[in-house]
Amino acid sequence: MAAISARCWVRIGFFTCNASPLLNGLAVSIQQFALHLRRLGHRVYIFAPRYPGCPEVEPDTYRFPSLRVPTHHRYALPIPAAAVGLRRLIPRLGLQVIHAHHPFLVGPYARRLARRLRVPCVFTYHTLYEHYAHYLPVVSSLAARVAEARSYAFANQADLVIAPTSGVQERLWSHGVTVPIEVIPTGIEPPGEPEESKAQIRRRLGVPEDGPVLLYVGRLAREKNLGLLLRVVHAAVRVAPNITLLVVGEGDEGRSLQRLAAQLDIADRVRFVGPVPHQAVGCWYRAADLFVFPSVSETQGLVVLEAMAHGLPVLAVRSVGTSDFIVDGVSGALANDAENDFVQRLLALLRDGASLHRYAEQGRVRAMQMTAEASAVRLIEAYERLLIQNASMAPTSPSSSPPVG
Numbered sequence: 001m002a003a004i005s006a007r008c009w010v011r012i013g014f015f016t017c018n019a020s021p022l023l024n025g026l027a028v029s030i031q032q033f034a035l036h037l038r039r040l041g042h043r044v045y046i047f048a049p050r051y052p053g054c055p056e057v058e059p060d061t062y063r064f065p066s067l068r069v070p071t072h073h074r075y076a077l078p079i080p081a082a083a084v085g086l087r088r089l090i091p092r093l094g095l096q097v098i099h100a101h102h103p104f105l106v107g108p109y110a111r112r113l114a115r116r117l118r119v120p121c122v123f124t125y126h127t128l129y130e131h132y133a134h135y136l137p138v139v140s141s142l143a144a145r146v147a148e149a150r151s152y153a154f155a156n157q158a159d160l161v162i163a164p165t166s167g168v169q170e171r172l173w174s175h176g177v178t179v180p181i182e183v184i185p186t187g188i189e190p191p192g193e194p195e196e197s198k199a200q201i202r203r204r205l206g207v208p209e210d211g212p213v214l215l216y217v218g219r220l221a222r223e224k225n226l227g228l229l230l231r232v233v234h235a236a237v238r239v240a241p242n243i244t245l246l247v248v249g250e251g252d253e254g255r256s257l258q259r260l261a262a263q264l265d266i267a268d269r270v271r272f273v274g275p276v277p278h279q280a281v282g283c284w285y286r287a288a289d290l291f292v293f294p295s296v297s298e299t300q301g302l303v304v305l306e307a308m309a310h311g312l313p314v315l316a317v318r319s320v321g322t323s324d325f326i327v328d329g330v331s332g333a334l335a336n337d338a339e340n341d342f343v344q345r346l347l348a349l350l351r352d353g354a355s356l357h358r359y360a361e362q363g364r365v366r367a368m369q370m371t372a373e374a375s376a377v378r379l380i381e382a383y384e385r386l387l388i389q390n391a392s393m394a395p396t397s398p399s400s401s402p403p404v405g
Contacts (some may be wrong), residue, residue: 010383011043011094015110016101017078019048019061023249024219025302026126028278029186030101036187036376045093047086047106049076062086064106074252080109095119097383101126103154104147111157120386123158125151125168128297128320152177160386162379164300167320182382185324187375188305190368191282201287207271211242212350215288215312217281220251223297225317227260228339232294234264235343240350243269245292248284250275285310290349290356293317296337301325305370308332308363313356315345325370329355331362 014034018026034044043060050063064078064086080086090113098114099122100107107123114121129151130144152175155161161181163169169181194201202209214233218224226247233245247257247270254272261270276284285291291307291314298304298321305325307314314332316322326332333349335342349356 009042010096010380010387012037012045012097012099012383013090013093013095013110013113014044014046014048014099014101015106015113016046016048017104017106018075018101019046021051021053022074023275023278025186025298025300026101028302029124029126032186032189032372033376033379036373037380039373040376040380042380045095047110049078051076062089078105080106091117096387097122099124100154100158103129103151107154111154114159120159120383120390121157122160122162122383122386123155124162124164125155125172126164126299127151128299148175155179159390160382162382165321165324167323168299171320182378183324184375184378184382185300185305185370186302187370187372188302188309188367189372191285191310194286196283196286198286201283205283205287207246207287208242208244211244212240212290213288214243214245214290214292214346215248215284215307216245216292216294217248217276217284217303217307218293218295219249220247220254220257222253223295224251224253225294225296225337226253226257228317228337228342229292229294230257230260230264230266230270231339232292232342232346233269234266235339236346236350237266237269239347243350245270246273246284246288247271248273248276248281281306282310285312288312290315290346292346293322294337294342295319295321298322305367308367311360311364313349313359314363315342315349317342325366326363330358331366332359 014030016030018024019030020027034046037044046061048063049066054063064080065082066076066078069075069077096119098110098119100110101124111121129147155172155177156179158179161179163172163181163183164185166183169183172181207213216229237243258272261267285307291312293304293316296317296319298319301321304314304316304322314326316334317337318334326334328334333345335345
């Protein structure tokens with residue numbers, strides 16, 4: 001088989017349980033990689049659940065019949081077995097790489113599809129699934145153990161696993177994953193130069209100008225550990241009473257977090273902004289003084305990179321998803337997952353303008369090395385190596401490919 005190169009189109013199928021119009025890190029990752037792989041000349045087909053409000057026709061995007069999640073209404077569970085039309089269509093697309101972005105539902109379907117078409121199956125380990133068991137209407141502790149075990153088992157059935165960070169790669173190794181693993185993060189779109197000053201942006205957004213402004217961007221969900229962040233602000237305002245926390249995003253925990261802010265008597269110091277389109281979040285990064293990220297469930301934390309790219313210093317909880325990007329004391333600050341440590345690090349930073357400036361500069365340098373285009377190039381190179389290694393698994397002609405069940 002001749003070497004595959006960027007001069008040749010590779011036809012790729014992305015199979016995911018999360019996609020637009022959902023607004024979360026995984027959906028953004030799918031969009032970013034698809035966009036930049038297409039710009040490189042490759043063909044990317046996206047197979048995802050159907051959500052209410054989805055356009056009837058989307059270029060190279062196919063929707064599975066889906067059921068709404070009864071406990072979390074923003075999500076939909078795809079039912080690949082019910083997609084009779086897709087079973088006939090997919091073999092005709094000439095896919096050369098099947099890329100599963102979940103180990104459940106669409107994952108096994110994608111794996112079977114790859115075997116039938118005799119093409120490689122790639123799997124990106126996007127999620128620490130044990131932290132998401134509460135989304136299932138069963139006993140969370142049991143569901144967490146089962147989800148974790150099955151995710152590692154699925155990884156071992158792929159031809160290649162993509163880990164967003166080296167911490168995830170090490171975690172996969174430690175849980176017995178033996179197939180090749182490559183570290184390829186989701187990159188960011190480099191932000192342009194601002195057209196307004198920070199003061200102008202704050203006035204436009206109605207952000208206070210008389211004290212430090214903290215910012216969180218992301219879903220309002222239990223696994224994001226936002227209760228810790230509110231308790232940290234509650235403790236910090238005793239020393240720095242003019243702190244403001246901006247919370248950008250939406251989610252099932254929104255109302256309970258607002259109630260908690262009221263119970264902690266910090267409702268006047270916390271502003272719940274609500275959902276903001278991804279392309280419009282930049283002005284919120286530019287309005288803030290410090291990005292605060294309490295989540296311990298991340299495999300990467302794309303918003304951390306975005307904040308750094310905008311020159312916003314970051315204070316995050318130490319986790320497998322942050323340590324690749326933040327060198328503590330150099331390009332940002334890392335705290336333990338404990339209220340006292342986070343409070344102490346926060347108050348120390350608010351008194352140390354020199355460190356904030358250094359973290360902003362070094363963080364931006366680090367983030368700008370991790371662009372979406374660069375990550376797409378690394379991913380296509382991984383595909384190419386896999387295709388060369390699996391030359392004997394080249395897809396049969398569409399006319400002889402069996403339907404996929």
